[in-house]
Amino acid sequence: MNKRAFALFMVVGLVFGGGAAFAQFSAEVALDQTTVELFRDSLDIIWLALGAALVLFMQAGFAMVETGLTRAKNAGNIIMKNLMDAAAGLIMYFCIGWGIMYGASIGGFFGSDGFFLAYPGVDAMHEVYIDWMFQAVFAATAATIVSGAMAERTQFRGYLVYSIVITALIYPVVGHWTWGGGWLDQLGFTDFAGSTIVHSTGGWAALAGAIVLGARKGKYVKSNGRTTVKALPGHNIPLAALGVFVLWFGWFGFNGGSTLSGVDSDIAVVFVTTALAAAGGAVGAMTLSWVLFGKPDVSMSLNGVLAGLVGITAGPDVIAPGWSIVVGIIAGLLVVLSVEVLDKKFHVDDPVGAISVHGVCGAWGTLAVGIFGGGALFVQVVGVVAVFAWTMITAFILFGILKAVRMLRVTEQEELQGLDISEHGMESYGGFQIFSNM
Amino acid sequence: MNKRAFALFMVVGLVFGGGAAFAQFSAEVALDQTTVELFRDSLDIIWLALGAALVLFMQAGFAMVETGLTRAKNAGNIIMKNLMDAAAGLIMYFCIGWGIMYGASIGGFFGSDGFFLAYPGVDAMHEVYIDWMFQAVFAATAATIVSGAMAERTQFRGYLVYSIVITALIYPVVGHWTWGGGWLDQLGFTDFAGSTIVHSTGGWAALAGAIVLGARKGKYVKSNGRTTVKALPGHNIPLAALGVFVLWFGWFGFNGGSTLSGVDSDIAVVFVTTALAAAGGAVGAMTLSWVLFGKPDVSMSLNGVLAGLVGITAGPDVIAPGWSIVVGIIAGLLVVLSVEVLDKKFHVDDPVGAISVHGVCGAWGTLAVGIFGGGALFVQVVGVVAVFAWTMITAFILFGILKAVRMLRVTEQEELQGLDISEHGMESYGGFQIFSNM
Amino acid sequence: MNKRAFALFMVVGLVFGGGAAFAQFSAEVALDQTTVELFRDSLDIIWLALGAALVLFMQAGFAMVETGLTRAKNAGNIIMKNLMDAAAGLIMYFCIGWGIMYGASIGGFFGSDGFFLAYPGVDAMHEVYIDWMFQAVFAATAATIVSGAMAERTQFRGYLVYSIVITALIYPVVGHWTWGGGWLDQLGFTDFAGSTIVHSTGGWAALAGAIVLGARKGKYVKSNGRTTVKALPGHNIPLAALGVFVLWFGWFGFNGGSTLSGVDSDIAVVFVTTALAAAGGAVGAMTLSWVLFGKPDVSMSLNGVLAGLVGITAGPDVIAPGWSIVVGIIAGLLVVLSVEVLDKKFHVDDPVGAISVHGVCGAWGTLAVGIFGGGALFVQVVGVVAVFAWTMITAFILFGILKAVRMLRVTEQEELQGLDISEHGMESYGGFQIFSNM
Amino acid sequence: MKLITAYIQPHRLTSVKEELFKAEVFRMSVTNALGCGRQKGYTESYRGVVTEVNLLKKTRIDIGVNDEFVDKTVDAIIRGARTGEIGDGKIFITPLEECIRIRSGERGAEAIG
Amino acid sequence: MKLITAYIQPHRLTSVKEELFKAEVFRMSVTNALGCGRQKGYTESYRGVVTEVNLLKKTRIDIGVNDEFVDKTVDAIIRGARTGEIGDGKIFITPLEECIRIRSGERGAEAIG
Amino acid sequence: MKLITAYIQPHRLTSVKEELFKAEVFRMSVTNALGCGRQKGYTESYRGVVTEVNLLKKTRIDIGVNDEFVDKTVDAIIRGARTGEIGDGKIFITPLEECIRIRSGERGAEAIG
Numbered sequence A, B, C: 001m002n003k004r005a006f007a008l009f010m011v012v013g014l015v016f017g018g019g020a021a022f023a024q025f026s027a028e029v030a031l032d033q034t035t036v037e038l039f040r041d042s043l044d045i046i047w048l049a050l051g052a053a054l055v056l057f058m059q060a061g062f063a064m065v066e067t068g069l070t071r072a073k074n075a076g077n078i079i080m081k082n083l084m085d086a087a088a089g090l091i092m093y094f095c096i097g098w099g100i101m102y103g104a105s106i107g108g109f110f111g112s113d114g115f116f117l118a119y120p121g122v123d124a125m126h127e128v129y130i131d132w133m134f135q136a137v138f139a140a141t142a143a144t145i146v147s148g149a150m151a152e153r154t155q156f157r158g159y160l161v162y163s164i165v166i167t168a169l170i171y172p173v174v175g176h177w178t179w180g181g182g183w184l185d186q187l188g189f190t191d192f193a194g195s196t197i198v199h200s201t202g203g204w205a206a207l208a209g210a211i212v213l214g215a216r217k218g219k220y221v222k223s224n225g226r227t228t229v230k231a232l233p234g235h236n237i238p239l240a241a242l243g244v245f246v247l248w249f250g251w252f253g254f255n256g257g258s259t260l261s262g263v264d265s266d267i268a269v270v271f272v273t274t275a276l277a278a279a280g281g282a283v284g285a286m287t288l289s290w291v292l293f294g295k296p297d298v299s300m301s302l303n304g305v306l307a308g309l310v311g312i313t314a315g316p317d318v319i320a321p322g323w324s325i326v327v328g329i330i331a332g333l334l335v336v337l338s339v340e341v342l343d344k345k346f347h348v349d350d351p352v353g354a355i356s357v358h359g360v361c362g363a364w365g366t367l368a369v370g371i372f373g374g375g376a377l378f379v380q381v382v383g384v385v386a387v388f389a390w391t392m393i394t395a396f397i398l399f400g401i402l403k404a405v406r407m408l409r410v411t412e413q414e415e416l417q418g419l420d421i422s423e424h425g426m427e428s429y430g431g432f433q434i435f436s437n438m
Numbered sequence D, E, F: 001m002k003l004i005t006a007y008i009q010p011h012r013l014t015s016v017k018e019e020l021f022k023a024e025v026f027r028m029s030v031t032n033a034l035g036c037g038r039q040k041g042y043t044e045s046y047r048g049v050v051t052e053v054n055l056l057k058k059t060r061i062d063i064g065v066n067d068e069f070v071d072k073t074v075d076a077i078i079r080g081a082r083t084g085e086i087g088d089g090k091i092f093i094t095p096l097e098e099c100i101r102i103r104s105g106e107r108g109a110e111a112i113g
């Protein structure tokens, strides 16, 4: 009988016996060690489950931020890429990624079993399941960071290949080195919820992608030997803002869930520092954009929130609330400077600022643990550099191959027309009149 | 004194007594059976409460999906319908629905007491309350499915009547047969979180509605005896995508909460299969749309996510993660095929694909428990057929009456003008220039 | 070693030892008083943490509602204001607000320590942290209410000053009088989750702001000595609707979390009354708008949901579910009447209805506890009046000073151009063609 | 050469296009417009404030044609757009002195087709 | 018959319409346009990149009138649109050879009103 | 005076504007339009239903000029818009009888610049 039928019985109970307690709530529980473990397990499962749901919801945030900060003619395409990062990512992490990340270690470099969550002989599979769940959404997060930096010019099928490779290989290897107990972990590298492990991995892959891909047409215009940097404004700032709020919300699952236990009083400080660093990031980015450009820039301030969040992610449990504001503000300043330098100096075209938010502020956050949180700064540097090197090399190879086989970039004609029409044969804003002269 | 005042006392305590523990946390708890039950109850309440909040949030998802996939001129109207599904639905389920679903059974067909949550003599009403809360949002979900299929041409007042009838009668009767301990439950029918009970009920009511209502003007154009099928593209794909992500997020409450207890290690597997089936659905629908139409279709892939979710809903606790991917992929294929057949062959006009997603994939999910989850396939078939018959008959009668009294469909002129203007006297996108030649 | 490495060990354990339990779950727990307190603390922390996350997410709801109900040319500006309410608000509440609200009381009027969360000598800081977290998001909520009423004409830098003052001073003082154990609390004033304390404070500050600021150009047009009231329609109703659903979702954290404990069976009734009052509000506002204007108004019905939620917030734990519907319906009627009167009679220009939703329905909710929930009606009236007086006086002074130093209102030219261009130098809907003749 | 400008009801665009194709007029430019004519507007009400909307959505079609095509084109537009109700719209004809195809630089009668 | 085309500041549309109504001109078509004239643009900055915006939002009004109405109409537009500041806009007058009411087929002077 | 109306590919607007500036034509009005010409459309498919899109996005430029500017202006537009591919667009020239600057009331040749 379905458990929901309890109400029926309750009523029957009321009628015949008067005030019987409800089945669902009154089941006898023996008062012993087992019960204690049951409660502890339940608190852990609930906490990780909700954390995983929140992190998965961050996909919506990424999708909205990236859509909002790019042009209307590519909106459907960027959404497809985000959707497939999540969908293909979860499946690949199930089949391969998890095994590489947490399987029996080969020399501290990568794992080698647990593929397809096959653990013959294990009974308490719920413990594997809940942990996989929480880890899988992190893999999907690392994957989805890249789509923004490569937006408006990447072929969909090429992007699919990338999605698969990062969730099956690039990210899990980084994960194995660290959370999987590999060599970086043994050095004492500390990264609570993944400033480097998740965000920098995504951010550096985005950097490699943006470089190999080249800028959007019309972004850097050469005339008379001089290059002028043009703005290609996003088409929907309210949507981008919504995305940022969704990410902020989801980040409580990202950082909060990373206690990996619901019975951990660190949850309190993690929430406080996560909230305050985000606030600091917004204030920092707004202020600097005001100083530099004469007006407080909306999309930069939104990036500032994310910068603050990425910045605190490595040490939300060990950085004091007051310092977390400082970490956030610095991240907010960094993201503005980094966007400026990448755009105006290096002419790396990152439509949404993903490299600056996730790559640069991810590195900053990892170092911040050393500075404000008592971690060994040198080991943190080693971790940042190692992840940078691994990701850049593998991502360059990946995108290089895709480029060579002509699966990376759409044609100029397709880019002009917009990827919604050329890649998916549709328009995202049917009926709206949109100026398409860019 | 308000509990929040504890901080004050803490500080006073610090000053005078030094380091007193906080009131909120340190209340003495006797270590006995009562405590154990208290914790268990608390875990259950928290879990169901959060689950209910997540399921209610799915209303936002439905509203965004349906708005995004229909035309700009009807956006405000579809939102009103969704809003009223939730608002009127909750109130009706409080007054009548719950009593019919979980009241003392009359022959296994419907319940007969507990209306208005009146349980004279019961003390522990919190147990009724939390269970009602979780069940009520399910009723509102069943109701809201229909608005998408009947979008862009249904009168608002007719729709209100429908909202009331489904949450007060049609859905609760199905619920009584199954979760309420009625005849289907006694046969051994199993449907964990409602593939059939919630989604098919909504889906088949949508089918009846779409048939009685007829297609939108301009959807099937007859000329020279041949009917051409036209596309009436949705106006806001990013919003539809956001809706899908919101639904995915909320579904963790839908399936996860359906353990009905926070002390249940099945939560782990439920989360994993829910996530993976959705991923499978997206991949399945994307792939098939690519094969069939030459390009990966965005709105179909989004439907694929929902198809996968509906598909796993009957058995997320008993279908293994690997198989859940398969269940999801099949649901993703089915949704594309079903949309094709309904649209091109039967000319049933379902603007958002609600019939295919909820009706067809709901049936598939219910059978999938029999196939992959060890349920009795025959009983599952009986359940699917019974719910189909009940819903189709009652919904046909309901919509037939509404049609007879001219409360079902707006006039052609109103349809052309858009329901925002004709039904609500306003425009949803004030100031935007929108081509209205459809 | 990072806790995430457990999987590795589990597998190793499997291979070598066979079926060892997982590190994360199996840690030995002593079965004594400490354990009981640990669980109780954990449930409290989890509950308050999730509640805080949900309340912070309400910022997204406010941002979307306010953006949707104002014009496209000001969309980026309103978002910046909402963002800064949250960001600056959290930081100010950390530095100053919390100390004033919960610090050692000076005569029951304001607190005097705990600034910067400095509690020298306290060990169990997690208890302070989690409580601060939950309180801080309430302060940010009170702040953000005002932006809607002052939308489309307020200078950004003036608004920043306001944000700081309300979160550092105006709201914390109200909070001290009540939740902080001050004079109103001692009188027996009861306001469970803040109908008056949070919402009316925000609402009355909004009233003062809207009065001092004056109406938007073109809202009340004088010709031949007669004033005509014009509609300045919002530009994005679907976004506003999304915002309302997000707020409804977040409100479960707002009211639910206000039990301040996860071990409290009142959570059940709080969820039920919160859901039903919102439903009642929607139905009430829709019906009255239908009667008054001839058609059911979409944005009024959306306001109705919020009105119902604000209305129940003072007593969701003591008002019975049936009565909560009534409280909601009355709030829904009130919000429509109040908008009508403020707009057409007093010519107070509140673009989103914030004064009516939060101020008026906040007062109603506070009285409703006296009427339906057994509170002392007279004391409730005293509380409503006291908070009204304090907020109006301080807000008038604040906005008066801002006006005097020319930091309050943008120039007419800037208002016509839109604040996105004049204050931030950007457009929110790049590429969209938008009629700007208003 | 003449320039024919028609304001029609938006939902008649498809049938106007069909009639034009039948009349072998394949070139045109379409914009959307708001029109104020005999057709009375409607009232909208937003948050209880009633507004007269008397600028109604119209679709504007511009077609440059050679003189001998004028009647054919006008007739086709009328066939496609007429419903007999107020609001059907208007056709304006202005003289067109020159027409140039950007791609080839052709001018006049050859360029227009 | 003449076709009068005016480009005005968007926020003057309401007063132009009022003046036209007073002058008993009830028919018109409105589109939105971007204009480039004497009025200097402004700079926008998006993510730190400065852009010159020199296509400013304008509203275009087209009115077909009989010859005797030309001056009245032009004057009404000027009254409604003039602020004396750069950017007020321009009025263009082109010859209108024919005007046809789609609904009735009427032509010329009767059709225009 | 003449009124020059050009339909061009949207993405050529920037270069057309540059060429016009070089030719010292600083005044213009721009609207967006949908065009149907030689250029074949493309098919969209929405939820499996294929639709022919043969109204393609175009940008329309209107420029009122004095007679001696006509050739300069036309040439500048052609230089900026021509890619040699179908879809480059068309230029139409109509007579312009009068031009009035709203701000100052100036008329004719002086008003146009």
Ligand SMILES: Nc1ncnc2c1ncn2[C@@H]1O[C@H](COP(=O)(O)OP(=O)(O)O)[C@@H](O)[C@H]1O
Pocket: D007, D008, D033, D034, D035, D036, D037, D038, D039, D056, D058, D085, D086, D087, D088, D089, D090, E027, E028, E029, E030, E062, E063, E064, E065, E101, E102, E103, E112, E113
């Ligand atoms: N004199 C005019 N000048 C400019 N546009 C006009 C004129 N007369 C009509 N129109 C356009 O034609 C549309 C239809 O005109 P209307 O008078 O409503 O149609 P009908 O002639 O069928 O009654 C108007 O909305 C307007 O856009």
Ligand SMILES: Nc1ncnc2c1ncn2[C@@H]1O[C@H](COP(=O)(O)OP(=O)(O)O)[C@@H](O)[C@H]1O
Pocket: E007, E008, E034, E035, E036, E037, E038, E039, E056, E058, E085, E086, E087, E088, E089, E090, F027, F028, F029, F030, F062, F063, F064, F065, F101, F102, F103, F112, F113
């Ligand atoms: N020669 C022209 N051709 C086409 N449009 C023009 C021309 N001159 C002005 N306009 C339109 O009129 C608008 C106002 O012109 P502008 O020169 O700014 O006004 P003012 O004459 O008051 O200085 C321009 O933005 C443009 O849309």
Ligand SMILES: Nc1ncnc2c1ncn2[C@@H]1O[C@H](COP(=O)(O)OP(=O)(O)O)[C@@H](O)[C@H]1O
Pocket: D027, D028, D029, D030, D062, D063, D064, D065, D101, D102, D103, D112, D113, F007, F033, F034, F035, F036, F037, F038, F039, F056, F058, F085, F086, F087, F088, F089, F090
């Ligand atoms: N006779 C015409 N009347 C109105 N607009 C036209 C006409 N011919 C072309 N156009 C406009 O010019 C655009 C380009 O025309 P098209 O024939 O595609 O270019 P091309 O001459 O380079 O082949 C069309 O999309 C349409 O907007």
